[in-house]
Amino acid sequence: MTDTTDTADASRTDQWETVVGLEVHVELATVTKLFCACPNLFGAEPNTNICPVCLGLPGSLPVLNERVVEFALRVGEAFHFDVPERSIFHRKNYFYPDMPKDFQTTQYDEPICLAGWLDVDGVRVGITRAHLEEDTGKSVHLGGGGRIHDASHSLVDYNRAGVPLMEIVSEPDMRSSEQARRYVEELRATLLAIGVSDVKMEEGSLRVDANISVRHYGDEFGTRAEIKNVNSLRSLARAIDYEHDRQIEMLERGERVKQETRHWDEEAGCTRPGRSKEEPDDYRYFPEPDLVPIAPSAELRAHVRASMPELPAAQRTRLIDEWGINDHEAGVLLSTPGLAEYAETAVVALDGGGTPKDVVNWATNDVLSYVNETGLSPALLAPEMLAELVRLVGDGTISRNQARDVLAESLREEKWPKAIVSERGLAQVSDEGALGAAVDDVLAQNADAVEEWRSGDDKVKKKKRGFLMGECMKALKGQGNPQLLNRLLDERLARG
Amino acid sequence: MSEPGARITRAEVTHVARLARLALTDDEADSLTRELGVILDNAARVSALDTAGVPPTAHPVPLVNVLRADVPKPCLDRDEVLSQAPAVEDGRFLVPRILGEEP
Amino acid sequence: MNATELAAAVRSGERSAVEVVEEHLSRIDAREGELHAFNLVMADDARAAAAQIDAAVARGEDPGPLAGVPVALKDNMCTRGLPTTCSSKILDGWKPPYDATVVTRLRDAGAVFVGKTNLDEFAMGSSTENSAFGPTRNPHDPSRVPGGSSGGSAAAVAADFAALSLGSDTGGSIRQPAALCGVVGVKPTYGAVSRYGLIAFASSLDQIGPFATTVADAALALEVIWGHDPLDSTSIGSVPSAIESPLAVLDRGVEGLRVGIVDEITLAEGIAPEVRAAVEAAGLALESAGASVEHVSVPSAEYGLSAYYLIAPAEASSNLARYDGVRYGLRVDGETVEQMNAATRDCGFGAEVKRRIMLGTYALSTGYYDAYYGTAQRVRTLIIRDFERAYERFDVLLGATSPTVAFELGARTADPLAMYLSDVCTVPSNLSGDPAMSVPFGADAAGLPIGVQVLAPALQEATMFRVAAAIEAAKGSAS
Numbered sequence A: 001m002t003d004t005t006d007t008a009d010a011s012r013t014d015q016w017e018t019v020v021g022l023e024v025h026v027e028l029a030t031v032t033k034l035f036c037a038c039p040n041l042f043g044a045e046p047n048t049n050i051c052p053v054c055l056g057l058p059g060s061l062p063v064l065n066e067r068v069v070e071f072a073l074r075v076g077e078a079f080h081f082d083v084p085e086r087s088i089f090h091r092k093n094y095f096y097p098d099m100p101k102d103f104q105t106t107q108y109d110e111p112i113c114l115a116g117w118l119d120v121d122g123v124r125v126g127i128t129r130a131h132l133e134e135d136t137g138k139s140v141h142l143g144g145g146g147r148i149h150d151a152s153h154s155l156v157d158y159n160r161a162g163v164p165l166m167e168i169v170s171e172p173d174m175r176s177s178e179q180a181r182r183y184v185e186e187l188r189a190t191l192l193a194i195g196v197s198d199v200k201m202e203e204g205s206l207r208v209d210a211n212i213s214v215r216h217y218g219d220e221f222g223t224r225a226e227i228k229n230v231n232s233l234r235s236l237a238r239a240i241d242y243e244h245d246r247q248i249e250m251l252e253r254g255e256r257v258k259q260e261t262r263h264w265d266e267e268a269g270c271t272r273p274g275r276s277k278e279e280p281d282d283y284r285y286f287p288e289p290d291l292v293p294i295a296p297s298a299e300l301r302a303h304v305r306a307s308m309p310e311l312p313a314a315q316r317t318r319l320i321d322e323w324g325i326n327d328h329e330a331g332v333l334l335s336t337p338g339l340a341e342y343a344e345t346a347v348v349a350l351d352g353g354g355t356p357k358d359v360v361n362w363a364t365n366d367v368l369s370y371v372n373e374t375g376l377s378p379a380l381l382a383p384e385m386l387a388e389l390v391r392l393v394g395d396g397t398i399s400r401n402q403a404r405d406v407l408a409e410s411l412r413e414e415k416w417p418k419a420i421v422s423e424r425g426l427a428q429v430s431d432e433g434a435l436g437a438a439v440d441d442v443l444a445q446n447a448d449a450v451e452e453w454r455s456g457d458d459k460v461k462k463k464k465r466g467f468l469m470g471e472c473m474k475a476l477k478g479q480g481n482p483q484l485l486n487r488l489l490d491e492r493l494a495r496g
Numbered sequence B: 001m002s003e004p005g006a007r008i009t010r011a012e013v014t015h016v017a018r019l020a021r022l023a024l025t026d027d028e029a030d031s032l033t034r035e036l037g038v039i040l041d042n043a044a045r046v047s048a049l050d051t052a053g054v055p056p057t058a059h060p061v062p063l064v065n066v067l068r069a070d071v072p073k074p075c076l077d078r079d080e081v082l083s084q085a086p087a088v089e090d091g092r093f094l095v096p097r098i099l100g101e102e103p
Numbered sequence C: 001m002n003a004t005e006l007a008a009a010v011r012s013g014e015r016s017a018v019e020v021v022e023e024h025l026s027r028i029d030a031r032e033g034e035l036h037a038f039n040l041v042m043a044d045d046a047r048a049a050a051a052q053i054d055a056a057v058a059r060g061e062d063p064g065p066l067a068g069v070p071v072a073l074k075d076n077m078c079t080r081g082l083p084t085t086c087s088s089k090i091l092d093g094w095k096p097p098y099d100a101t102v103v104t105r106l107r108d109a110g111a112v113f114v115g116k117t118n119l120d121e122f123a124m125g126s127s128t129e130n131s132a133f134g135p136t137r138n139p140h141d142p143s144r145v146p147g148g149s150s151g152g153s154a155a156a157v158a159a160d161f162a163a164l165s166l167g168s169d170t171g172g173s174i175r176q177p178a179a180l181c182g183v184v185g186v187k188p189t190y191g192a193v194s195r196y197g198l199i200a201f202a203s204s205l206d207q208i209g210p211f212a213t214t215v216a217d218a219a220l221a222l223e224v225i226w227g228h229d230p231l232d233s234t235s236i237g238s239v240p241s242a243i244e245s246p247l248a249v250l251d252r253g254v255e256g257l258r259v260g261i262v263d264e265i266t267l268a269e270g271i272a273p274e275v276r277a278a279v280e281a282a283g284l285a286l287e288s289a290g291a292s293v294e295h296v297s298v299p300s301a302e303y304g305l306s307a308y309y310l311i312a313p314a315e316a317s318s319n320l321a322r323y324d325g326v327r328y329g330l331r332v333d334g335e336t337v338e339q340m341n342a343a344t345r346d347c348g349f350g351a352e353v354k355r356r357i358m359l360g361t362y363a364l365s366t367g368y369y370d371a372y373y374g375t376a377q378r379v380r381t382l383i384i385r386d387f388e389r390a391y392e393r394f395d396v397l398l399g400a401t402s403p404t405v406a407f408e409l410g411a412r413t414a415d416p417l418a419m420y421l422s423d424v425c426t427v428p429s430n431l432s433g434d435p436a437m438s439v440p441f442g443a444d445a446a447g448l449p450i451g452v453q454v455l456a457p458a459l460q461e462a463t464m465f466r467v468a469a470a471i472e473a474a475k476g477s478a479s
């Protein structure tokens, strides 16, 4: 192609479509590992959470964690999967020092979840399957600037080996980086809501690989590249956009896209090919003889169904409808674990002394910044305290500004807002008689200003009124109810 | 049916040795090509039986749902484990540099 | 004195466990140099354990059903802090940080461990010649093999180095050496004895069982080691509570039992005439004890060996991947981890282990899975069905254990397939998961022992032991 860049760009948007499918690995939030009783913990001293089983010692045998089955059924419900009568584990055989047995115990052609879906902003994304497997250990590469192939040697820590993972594989149903990002967001919110994972990308408890191809609209799927090492939603979107451009450029130059694994380089902002393999992989899958099939009982299925929480999609629609909040507010509320629940309890506790929208305002601003600053979970805060605060503002006891300080102290010291207000003597003067007397005093003492107000133009009027209002507040030590004070001042000035 | 003992080529033997991470000598590869051919001839007798429509048995016990409560137990002592390792650094297992990538 | 008698004498205080263990240790001293039954003799540990048993008896406590009984363990069962090698260079020097479940159960029953016995490397073999530490010899004729792979455990009991021993049986590795060494050897129902701590060869076939000099001793040992183990997902929950105790029914006789002699493992080509004769004679003995005896065909059993030599190596190729020089055992240095892995494995594994890893890797590889591993699994189903059909008509089945008596060292080492044929009568029970045992019954002209195999449906160990006891009782008159 010899087009200029401009026309090429124009033709791209016209002709080319990105096709994205995602493989998401989620670490399940169990107490112990998948097949042994070692704690499933992040950040322990290297090689301290290991036993004969997860270290793959000769003679050791796996036994499946029952909570993992329950979690898988929850995932099954949440994403409308088929959960077959029977599913089994296979061994995936390959050598790697991170993998203690040199095979991974994983599900293959009989996984626990099949054919589900997730609606993302009105578009249905198919989910091919979700299966259980064990995580590997972790190595650090020394020398060579931490890069694996230049390293002089590597050190292996098996604490993560055997941690339960669920691999959730979507259909190639997404058509843009934004859609892919939103899919992961929605997936995370749902997984969080059903309590199966803490979905922290930065701790690696949620990892995304992206299969990306491009095609002319209406054509068959193109050859895809698999992109690994995307560690945040932002890099996911960047990597997809980069691949989109790279593949189109290749195709427009008349080259072919190679089916390969590529790694996202965050610093350089590009993807790079992995090491090319001498021979194709051959994992020699066969049924894991040390484990027996999973066949979820009707009782367990019923129990899981009955204990499913409201899912984020449904909750969002309900909150928008019932509370009159907007999409953005609902999004903020749902993307922090526990925040929506916190707000819901606070709304109940309001008891008419304010609106849900007030609660959401406080929750998504002041409460959320406190949560982010301290790293605390909203579940640890008392929503009744927020409700009390909203009531205090609603009935005019304190101003919005005062309320901000009161909330900060209330969160920090776990103190009731009423108590803080009375301790600090913050209650507003809302008594009309007292306020009226104060206004009268101020007007009497500032007759010249009143006179200037009366004869001045709009600009002067505004300035003088502001001055008089300030004097009134000063006289009331800042505790006058501002709305009331404004009305009384205007009434008296008008009266002359 | 192929020639007796000719079920596997030397190239296949070399390929399989790579999959199995065995650094075979040339002599070993030669004799394995011969021996595996003979053994596979015998093994191939299984195809003499009509197994169409017969389900495979992976396992002789008809158990399902053997599960463990999600309750932690003490782990191994790290020093005891590392004392068995060929090479250790910083509480971790030391290996030479890794050429291949994790799939 | 056999195990039952020893335990009774120690429990009653009639004999001291220390004295019992010293007797066995002195026999080991005298003959171990010639036989090489052990990879490790645990003399000091054994003496200390025996002293504790005596102390318990002195305090008026009961140390358990195996009080003071010297026991040998096949060296593929993990013993905490003690070398466990699988007779392989690749595990030389490794000390497991945990005990196998059977080890714990035996110790809790008062057993005294005298050593870890030699085996074919990773239990792959039928003669114990594939040990990295040299072969074990048959106590009846040291120029001959003891059978394998549990040759050390069989020889240890035959030479009275221990009153009992444990072996593992993946394709006949308990029963065949038991036959060749003239002792009783039992492969229980798959799942009856925990495999936790047994170093895996082929997981869907491996099963631990006892060697003993008498059928009653074997029953005593089995009842100590079997039963549900939450650490093994394939462990059967109902054992032993839901099934009959073999010990309790041993003297019930065989009156009215229906016995079938399986043509495929009695009359097949390659089974020596004197072995066939012994099986027929055992049948006659059972008949005169009141059982009905008939011949029966289990047609697919003929294909057992072929299926076995695909399934077992396939599972083994995966089970043995972990010996890579990273976490324990041998390491041979290399530039890269890949080179280190390959050099370690090439140096650490012997020829037979490599052969099976290669065979299994090939059988599972792309393009061959269906033809080899997949078909073998279907044949396994056919074998199970054929046995089920046979057990509709018979309570137990009878056949040869080993096609021949003990052979000379070196006789089959040059021809892997000839060695594999040693297992032709035993593999069908591993594929079906059913119990089977070998009982000594007569000898050939040179006085070499012959074993007769008794097979039973899953969890019918009690019936199997009744029949074995009757064969044992008839032995004197038949030979």
Ligand SMILES: [Mg+2]
Binding pocket: A106, A133, A167
């Ligand atoms: Mg996976």
Ligand SMILES: [Zn+2]
Binding pocket: A033, A036, A037, A038, A049, A050, A051, A052, A053, A054, A055, A162
């Ligand atoms: Zn563990």
